[in-house]
Amino acid sequence: MTRAFIAGIENQQKNFPYLMKELAQLVAANNLEVVADFSQKLTKPVAATYLGKGKIQEIAEAVDHYQAEYLILNDELSPTQIRNLEKETSLKVLDRTELILEIFSNRARTKEAQLQVEIARLKYQLPRLRGSITARLDQQSASSTSANRGAGETKLELNRRTIQHRIDFLRRELKSIEKEYDIKSKSRRASAIPRVALVGYTNAGKSTTMNGLISLLAGDKKQLVLEKDMLFATLDTSVRRLTYPDNKTFLLSDTVGFVSKLPHNLVEAFKSTLAEVREADLLIQVIDVSDENSKEMVATTEQTLEEIGAADKPMIYAYNKADQAGITFPSVEGLQLTYSAREHSSIEQLAAMIKQFLFKDYRTFTYLIPYTQGSYLERLNVQANVLSTDYTEDGSKVTAEVSPRQADYYARFLVKG
Template sequence: MGREDVIKELLNPPEQAFLVGAEWKMTPDGRYVEHAWSAEESLAELERLAETAGLEVVGQSVQRLDRPNPATFVGKGKAEEIAETIRGLGANVVVFDDELSPRHQRELEALFGNKVKVMDRTGLILDIFAQHANTREGALQVELAQYEYRLPRLTQAWTDRAFSQQTGGRAGGSTGGVGLRGPGETRLEMDRRIIRQRIAQIKRELEEVRAHRARHRSQRRRNGLPTVALVGYTNAGKSTLLHALSGAEVYVADELFATLDPTTRRVELPGGTAILVTDTVGFIQKLPTQLIAAFRATLEEVEDADLLLHVVDASHGQAREQARAVFDTLQEIGAGELPILTALNKVDQFADPQSAGLALYDLPDTVAISALTGYGIDTLKARLEEALEAEMARVSVLLPFERGDLVSLFHERGLIQTEEYREQGTVITGRLPHVLLSQFESYHIKTRKK
């Protein structure tokens, strides 16, 4: 730690956090739950998240119970035990490993006292995203997710605390004034109204972002370059792999959610084919639904790819569980049926890289690599070329002017190499996914696999 870091920590010491994990047999409505992760494994990941957010973890506790307590999430006795423990440790933040309901939040805040901040995994992840949002697009998406998460949890205690921080601790006075809804509106009501207005405004701005990204993707399609989206668990090494594939500078950091904004680089494959590879935001188990919805503009880069390259940290003890979390998220965003190639990364951590990750070779089309050392990168490029050729067919079609729908479909899903207008219609030469060939069968000039 450098001198400046030491001074910064002395002036702004990290908040002291206590972590709480729970494992239950049934959901609140009585359905049995199968846990891919043990409570301890999940809590270890939560600790890494807490450290990434700048918290100092001073203790943790796990409880196994039949189902979540409707008032305090964990059992009431356990909650009281935690309250006593955090007082002894001096912790001022309690982080739960599962999403708390607004009622849980209120009851726990009342039990722990107003000097203790109660958070859950979702709130913690949103905080990390806020720290790492370096572009306007990223900041807007995080802000939307935060507001939609906080709105149902907004309480008078929360808004009093926020107001006190903004006014340097002065007591709040009248909330009336020019532009407000009228006398009698409480600060809490005003906060809720302002947040709803801000949510509507952000959604309008993000629609413009989505349209802008769609235009860029359409332009890339017209350039005739196949697109590959890197997907994977957070910190699996996607950014390092993008650098290894392209040779271009890419921001890389050994921390969770270092990359929020999509980064696209051109990659040359062995046969001379050029492709575009996009690094996307990492996934995680229990990924907040607010983030999936808010990051729709970013995740559309995944949905519109010709091929997914799933990067798995083969050296991680929960590699298989992490892969399952990625598959589940892909299904949730509508990308579960896209062709996929799996890169078993970080095999340099094994004594014998060739046999590394053997237990994971039942994942789709695996290639063992080390993005850090370059091991297996040439093999991966060759496999990418084979996979893309297998999914696409070269076609030349003459589409009548009344079939503008097919012209649009070719632009959206195909790779256009040439396009010209003739008296009979539009002639397009390029590549199409095999699943779309039947729709163009009546209009083809020639069709052959590349």
């Protein structure tokens, strides 16, 4: 495995050890091995090199001993800082932003995610051009407009315009996909099925929680989503329709995980993917209670929710991995659940909390549906929790628990008194 150093500047950050630990996890997620870490206390980064001369020399002297090939920094660096560090250490240098972009690029599977990641990468590269352009960009450029400009235009200007043209092209492609998503989204809203979204720090156990709910309420292994003990194991949003035994139904989505210092360009690019979060009726924030940095993880998640316009959504705080933390579970306090996503009674408790929140406005009514209106009876049996059915001379007398929308729909058959 390719070896890497990680390094960062403490810069009076209280959560610096946590950020460095997270950086090491991100490096591992990118299939690199961290062989040594370096930190330095500075009030601010050195303008030309980020790190101070002494620390750079220490790193350069350690290269041969550790056989390292990469140096990965905890912050976003300027192009000048990266060039100077590469020159002085003989290592390939990545900053935190580029590392996360690489991970996302390697993990993107759907066309939408691939477009989103490429837009973010190109926006990161645009201010970092040095007068040359890769063959990949030349191949991807779908326009010859750059060849029509005056001969006096610099290569750097050509490169910038080529990248900007590519970004514009990708945005148009993404728009067409977003239109398809909007159509599906409108259909879901029209169905009035409540929506729940799992959110939280990457690797907190969202996918495991989702699979637990799928197993409990759907029982179909084909609907299970990928689980992997790795940051950003998947970038694709998964949506499943789940139904309780009494016919109450909701849509559950598992979204891309969050991480500290998530590049702004990525948050912008993934806003359409995160629309599932903005449109949800209820959020479940999954938190790894066994991690000593869980408070920082909650802060990271809520900052990202603020960025995408979903900070005001009702939320269940689901403190996962209680079994690893030695905490009694499952236990409930208001909208807080302490649980283990791999334990059946924990998932049952979470399912009960979701049900209690989503369906609190449901009411029980009795309807008399004429035999000539059999389609209404059939629909009621499928959609509602039918408590009893009696067949009378005038039609089917049905007592059922229904949503406010269903109550309006069947109001003409309501038995009063």
